[in-house]
Amino acid sequence: MLLLIEQVLNGLQLGFMLFLLSAGLTLVFGVMNLINLAHGSFYMVGAYVAATMIQHGSGFALALLVALAAAALCGLLVEVLVLRHLYHRDHLDQVLATFGLILFFNESTRMIWGRQPLFMQLPEFLSASVEILPGVPYPLYRLVIIGVGLLVAVGLYLLISHSRVGMRIRAGASNRDMIAALGVNIRWLYSLVFALGALLAGFAGVMAAPLYAVESGMGESILILTFVVIVIGGIGSVKGALLGALLVGLVDTLGRAFLPQLLQGLFDSSSANSVAASLSSMGIYLLMVLVLAIRPRGLFPA
């Protein structure tokens, strides 16, 4: 039971991290009809900048702010210099261009930071553990990620559903020509959405940096999970991204934690472990197939 609680919290933590990444990606896809394979690069930029700042003695809050600004700025530059020219091109052109951007960002990080991974130290106040139940300690930092993810979800909900900018974002997602004919600068709106998406990805990168090695290419593996999340949640829907991310986080974490034990009743120990490893890495894709079979446009299509 204690292990279950711990793994559920781990799943939620992964889920909220994925939400930070997928919220931006789903907005960009839904509003701008743009496939951005380079979204994971902003995650990487956030992680690298924060880790570097911390290594140079900066406080966590300042490192976070600078990393967010760097990711948003990278996003803005990419939108203005590259993607703006691709909105009227087909998706294959967008995929090729953003794949090129992945190579550019990965090579740039190698040139700036070298091939060795960076490791980001947590500040002392976040390194502690808290007792979630008597005798059950849990890392405070992972709880902070869950809390921050919740706050971002609420903030995004308020922004998208209850602000003028949010209205324009939703309107632009359904008809970009009409929103322009009402006096809205659609270029500015696209830049804003893209920079916001990059900022959220950078935020996820900062939060992930103390947990994983910060290295070139770290954005690609998590990008695949992120695409699974937005397909499950429904492309263009932030609410879908939240639910999809939590489902993927929980299925992935619980699968890896409990499948070996469950399968030990059916197979011998080594076979159970190897089958469980295969099944758990397939788990999120099976979940995606299941959701798409029932709701072909995802759980909450925009």
Add this chain to the structure above:
Amino acid sequence: MLRLQQVHAGYGGSEVLSGVDLLLREGEVVTLLGRNGMGKSTTIHCIMGQLACRSGSIVFDGCELNDLPAFRRARLGIGWVPEERHIFPNLSVQENLQVAAANFASAQQPWTLQRVYQLFPRLQERVQHAGNQLSGGEQQMLAIARALMINPRLLILDEATEGLAPLIRQEIWRVIEQLKQQGLSILIVDKHIKTLLQLADRYYLMEKGQVVSSGEASQLAQDAGLQARYLGV
């Protein structure tokens, strides 16, 4: 206020507009007439920046529109009610109105939610309904109300009464008449020639992408020959 000179435009290899000239003065209601496919909507798309002109000039209040993106044209004070309405389906009635709300052209009596609800009381009853939950007539009312929310000095209506029930159509005509009385300049395309010619001050008659006749609307109303020849009435 609005002047088109020798406007040429088209889609792909075909030319739809072949040198359109048009003038609309402040406070006038001008109608563009012609059979289907003669270039009326294409002319409007060129004015609104939805289609680039191949040559020619479109000037609004001394400003050359061909150099401006669509949003800048709206900000100059040109409101557009497109033929397809283009209501935002995922936004409520109120949000459809608020998303447009702006006073770019600095109108002295800016349009507010309250004012448009007075004009279309039915919209007030549907405030929280999503755009795609409205009937065709309600969507048309919303499209006109939304265009007014940018406080236009020129309102362009493209087939605003197309496909509507007679009662709703009457309601739309009543509103357009009211807007005319308030001094709003209006460029209108519609198939209900009789009502249109009673409402409009002047007309332009289009045939194969060109203006073949223009003048006082009252003159055309009495010229059955011209109507029969170009409009099939």
